[in-house]
Amino acid sequence: xxxxxxxxxxxKDGEKYYRKMAGQAENAVMKNILLExxxxxVKHYNIFRQFKDGDFSAVGEITAPRTTVLQxxxxxxxxxxxxxxxxxxxxxxxxxxxEAQKVEKKSEDFxxxxxxxxxxxxxxxxxxxxxxxxxxxxxxxxxxxxxxDRPRQWLEDAExxxxxxx
Numbered sequence: 636x637x638x639x640x641x642x643x644x645x646x647k648d649g650e651k652y653y654r655k656m657a658g659q660a661e662n663a664v665m666k667n668i669l670l671e672x673x674x675x676x677v678k679h680y681n682i683f684r685q686f687k688d689g690d691f692s693a694v695g696e697i698t699a700p701r702t703t704v705l706q707x708x709x710x711x712x713x714x715x716x717x718x719x720x721x722x723x724x725x726x727x728x729x730x731x732x733x734e735a736q737k738v739e740k741k742s743e744d745f746x747x748x749x750x751x752x753x754x755x756x757x758x759x760x761x762x763x764x765x766x767x768x769x770x771x772x773x774x775x776x777x778x779x780x781x782x783x784d785r786p787r788q789w790l791e792d793a794e795x796x797x798x799x800x801x
Contacts, residue, residue, distance in 0.1 A: 637687070638749050638753075639683045639684075639686050639687035640687060641745075642679075642683040642745075642746070642749075642765075643680050643683045643684055643687065645742055645745065646676045646677070646679040646680035646683065647676075647680055648738075649672075649673075649676040649679075649738060649739075649742065650673045650676035650677055650680065652735065652738065653669045653670070653672045653673035653676065653735070654669070654670070654673045656669045656731055656735065657669035657670050657673065659731075665779075668775070668779065672735075672772060672775075675768065675772065679765055679768065682761070682765070686758065686761070691757055691758070728783065729780065729783050729784075732776055732779050732780050732783065733780065735776055736773055736776040736777065736780065739769050739770075739772040739773040739776060740769075740773055742766075742769040743766045743769035743770050743773060744766075746762045746763070746765050746766035746769060747762070747763065747766045749762050750762035750763045750766065
């Protein structure tokens with residue numbers, strides 16, 4: 636299995652996982668985050684499929700801002716806070732998000748490792764860009780976990796403002 640086939644499978648698995656989580660989500664705003672993450676995995680899959688087919692035209696396209704999930708997350712969490720007086724979340728929800736975070740870290744590490752081994756400059760750059768996307772997902776999930784742990788205080792913390800740098 637070449638790097639693109641493996642990457643495609645990772646992205647397909649990630650999409651499946653996020654859609655499964657979204658199907659189990661009890662509130663609509665958390666479901667939205669999960670669906671956006673799944674949609675990002677589909678975008679990554681399609682890029683790798685093009686590469687596998689020898690079409691590297693997507694290299695130029697992916698230099699533009701890619702994921703919108705970080706941009707939308709702050710509004711999502713504010714909506715959650717505004718709609719519910721006492722926010723509490725089940726332990727299994729937290730463990731599911733922790734597992735998702737592990738998957739994002741594994742993906743990021745994989746893409747960085749493969750980029751370091753790649754001789755084609757465009758492919759190398761693309762792998763690093765995808766790794767950066769996976770890192771943004773990791774950061775988002777870290778913030779989701781913090782929110783699940785302490786929802787009211789979390790929205791007031793300055794930490795949330797750091798998401799803009801990713």
